[in-house]
Amino acid sequence: MSLYNPDTGAIPDGIPYIALLSQRDLSLQVPVNYVNLPGVSLTPACFAHQRYEDAAAAKCFSNLLATGFRRFEIDLYWDVTRRLWSLCPVELGSTASLSDSTASDPGQSAQTSLASLASGSLAGRAKDHIGTPTSNVIARQTTAESSSSSAEASQTPTPSLNIPSISTTATLSAGTVTTAVATGNAATTSNALSAESSAGTLIEAGPYTCTTGLNFDLFTDILSTYLNNTETDLNATTRYLIMNMHAAAPASDPTASAHTPSTDSLPRDSNLLSSILATNNSAYLYTPTKLQSQRADLNASGSWFSVARASQPDAAYYLVNQDGGHASTQDGWPSESFIELQSAERLLAGYGTVDPQLRAYNYSGDAALIFPQGSLQAPRDVASSADGIQTGCFYQSGVEALSSVNSSWAISNVSDASSPYLPEEASNLTSCGIAPMLNTTLDNVTAAENYQPYQAFAYATIWAWGQGEPRNNSDAADDGEDDDDDFRCAALNATQGRWQAADCTRTHHGACRIAHQPYQWQISGSKGYYMKVSDGCGDNTTFATPRTALENTYLVAAWREYLQDHHDDDDNDDNDELLWLNFNDLDASTCWVIGQNTTCPYLPQRRDVDREVVVPTVAAVIVFVLAALTVFVKCAANRQSSRRKRRRRDDGWDYEGVPS
Incomplete structure (x- = not known):
């Protein structure tokens, strides 16, 4: 034993x-x-x-x-x-x-x-x-x-x-x-x-x-x-x-x-x-x-x-x-x-x-x-x-x-x-x-x-995530949220002072570290989707995330102060208490990493030969799908034309395609 x-x-x-x-x-x-x-x-x-x-x-x-x-x-x-x-x-x-x-x-x-x-x-x-x-x-x-x-x-x-x-x-x-x-x-x-x-x-x-x-x-x-x-x-x-x-x-x-x-x-x-x-x-x-x-x-x-x-x-x-x-x-x-x-x-x-x-x-x-x-x-x-x-x-x-x-x-x-x-x-x-x-x-x-x-x-000493976090997409669906696989980005909740997994497609302000100093934070000048919010960080600041409990405490204070100072602003919803952090599991579920485009370090690294096989395969699939869509659209057009001739009417019906 x-x-x-x-x-x-x-x-x-x-x-x-x-x-x-x-x-x-x-x-x-x-x-x-x-x-x-x-x-x-x-x-x-x-x-x-x-x-x-x-x-x-x-x-x-x-x-x-x-x-x-x-x-x-x-x-x-x-x-x-x-x-x-x-x-x-x-x-x-x-x-x-x-x-x-x-x-x-x-x-x-x-x-x-x-x-x-x-x-x-x-x-x-x-x-x-x-x-x-x-x-x-x-x-x-x-x-x-x-x-x-x-x-x-x-x-x-x-x-x-x-x-x-x-x-x-x-x-x-x-x-x-x-x-x-x-x-x-x-x-x-x-x-x-x-x-x-x-x-x-x-x-x-x-x-x-x-x-x-x-x-x-x-x-x-x-x-x-x-x-x-x-x-x-x-x-x-x-x-x-x-x-x-x-x-x-x-x-x-x-x-x-x-x-x-x-x-x-x-x-x-x-x-x-x-x-x-x-x-x-x-x-x-x-x-x-x-x-x-x-x-x-x-x-x-x-x-x-x-x-x-x-x-x-x-x-x-x-x-x-x-x-x-x-x-x-x-x-x-x-x-x-x-x-x-x-x-x-x-x-x-x-x-x-x-x-x-x-x-x-x-x-x-x-x-x-x-x-x-x-x-x-x-x-x-x-x-x-x-x-x-x-x-x-x-x-x-x-x-x-x-x-x-x-x-x-x-x-x-x-x-x-x-x-x-x-x-x-x-x-x-x-x-x-x-x-x-x-x-x-x-x-x-x-x-x-x-x-x-x-x-x-x-x-009780877990300082980053709130109770029950980071939740996965199925948990989000159980809570009445859309189960769209978008709850992959970390956001700081101003009320709790802790983090939660949030919908990456929503717009929030972002956390910007000043001059790479541990305890100096600034809130982004504008809101944005998770992948775009870094554009709102000003000069000498970078989109970042706390790395220790004390760093988080300083960011919580800065975020609460910002909300208090801007609570009357038109672009600040009273219910918008979430702040984007540069932390996500977009590359692999449950593998949280710092950086918007960072890959999970715990997964086997893909070899070039794998990519050589995958890329042509994906290209072939895309060509096949496009060809099928072309045939489908032509057939649909022919059917509409045939119906119009039979019914001898000038009005048709609208085709709802993929949005551009």
């Missing part, structure tokens, strides 16, 4: 699948630090009842990966008695039976040490633009370095804004046996705390119930299986992992503070977090070493500006330093298109909080693979209520310069499970350019017990 094994309903399907896929594609060229994505803390989502069981945890991890969460925060506990990173907050081994020199976890025998990783070459899986593995094998990982200075990623400070809101080896066990262990302050241990305990044995330690098989290795194995299983999926996405480092509490007093491990008992070699991550996930890791190298020379082979334009991160989002023909940046990040489609990598890992007991941990040993604290997240102080985000939103009327709207890596914890407007809060945070981080248990159930409330939270 696969370690990644979500419930069937947890996997996006139908309209949610299309919405998530198209939203991923919209942001492919935006640097990843400006694409705010839903996140979840695994402790409240998977271990709400203080039960740390490997089988239930595997189901929980799988469901959260499937439902649409993109950021994961995991609490790791260094269990000095077993020399491993556990997800259980309590030491589960007998310290008397282990020594510093010989203690090891059998499950880690197959791990690759950081030293051997640095000296070896890593085979990769390069992919083409539609996610299909290619035959070209490329190095997926740069050489690991021990210097921590090489892994430092610069972080632009986030300004304080008070802005009103716009409305494949692990073994799983069921774990059925419960063994009593020392509780309270009793300084005793039992055979249940030996390193040889069965992974299926449930060990009670104070308020916690744990199995010995639940460790970081299990999580990374599931993550690796998920990344491998979805490697060629259309909606394959990048994931972010934040690791909080703790020291496990002693078994003699599970609720007490953990002891500070001695230097000799701290993690080393194969027990370093980077080594465990690299064991099964090295091929997927985008690393600090690679980021620093690419920032230093943007034009170098394999760097951001050396690839096709569709994979280049939009330079409007970061400062580019030009020194002659040499381009570099200090604050830029690559786009998901570059990381995933060019480098074939899908995982970024960084440190979260670190207990004081682990201050002496060997961070330099991880520096090549794990991002420093603060590199992948910037907590944002936010005040919210039933009316929306009161303070902390990155949208501010009249403030459109990117330097004043620095939402880089912004996150905010959502931790009030009793809040009746939890999905609305997730939606509002997303619209404000802030990644909502779910840090509470929903409906008093874990994601293993019921994935649905967690899926609803993740889906």
Whole structure:
């Protein structure tokens, strides 16, 4: 059985699948630090009842990966008695039976040490633009370095804004046996705390119930299986992992503070977090070493500006330093298109909080693979209520310069499970350019017990499409609309602030981006059909579509302001609240693309030989149809003439042909 094994309903399907896929594609060229994505803390989502069981945890991890969460925060506990990173907050081994020199976890025998990783070459899986593995094998990982200075990623400070809101080896066990262990302050241990305990044995330690098989290795194995299983999926996405480092509490007093491990008992070699991550996930890791190298020379082979334009991160989002023909940046990040489609990598890992007991941990040993604290997240102080985000939103009327709207890596914890407007809060945070981080248990159930409330939270962060969108033509017909296959163009609804599939043959104003700036929008000077509305965009503007939630929020504000200022104009119908966006599925149904004449990138490309066969065939069909029409018209004329002669009348009847 696969370690990644979500419930069937947890996997996006139908309209949610299309919405998530198209939203991923919209942001492919935006640097990843400006694409705010839903996140979840695994402790409240998977271990709400203080039960740390490997089988239930595997189901929980799988469901959260499937439902649409993109950021994961995991609490790791260094269990000095077993020399491993556990997800259980309590030491589960007998310290008397282990020594510093010989203690090891059998499950880690197959791990690759950081030293051997640095000296070896890593085979990769390069992919083409539609996610299909290619035959070209490329190095997926740069050489690991021990210097921590090489892994430092610069972080632009986030300004304080008070802005009103716009409305494949692990073994799983069921774990059925419960063994009593020392509780309270009793300084005793039992055979249940030996390193040889069965992974299926449930060990009670104070308020916690744990199995010995639940460790970081299990999580990374599931993550690796998920990344491998979805490697060629259309909606394959990048994931972010934040690791909080703790020291496990002693078994003699599970609720007490953990002891500070001695230097000799701290993690080393194969027990370093980077080594465990690299064991099964090295091929997927985008690393600090690679980021620093690419920032230093943007034009170098394999760097951001050396690839096709569709994979280049939009330079409007970061400062580019030009020194002659040499381009570099200090604050830029690559786009998901570059990381995933060019480098074939899908995982970024960084440190979260670190207990004081682990201050002496060997961070330099991880520096090549794990991002420093603060590199992948910037907590944002936010005040919210039933009316929306009161303070902390990155949208501010009249403030459109990117330097004043620095939402880089912004996150905010959502931790009030009793809040009746939890999905609305997730939606509002997303619209404000802030990644909502779910840090509470929903409906008093874990994601293993019921994935649905967690899926609803993740889906609430879909910022582009409205409820039930993008609808298809049959849905439009069911709603009383004409079923004419014209509902293939995206339009922004001013009231909802979200998008809907609209009839491409109707006339609306269009969204025009000013000077390619993310947050500066103008409404076209005239209305037009979808394929013609770009003519109405003025000088230094282009017909465009929002690519992030915050870009959309700025466009919503500009569109509402325009409607308010022009509500008395003759050419503005009171009911015309739709604004054309440069987004459509005209080339292939349900394949939404940016650009009026863009082809779907997920369809097999037609060969010239195919076109040579098709064109003559089509021409022959046209000639045949024209010939048939000619005969038909002549016959009809002859019949009319014959009738007129027989009836001897001068008046005839009108022939209704094809309109010119």
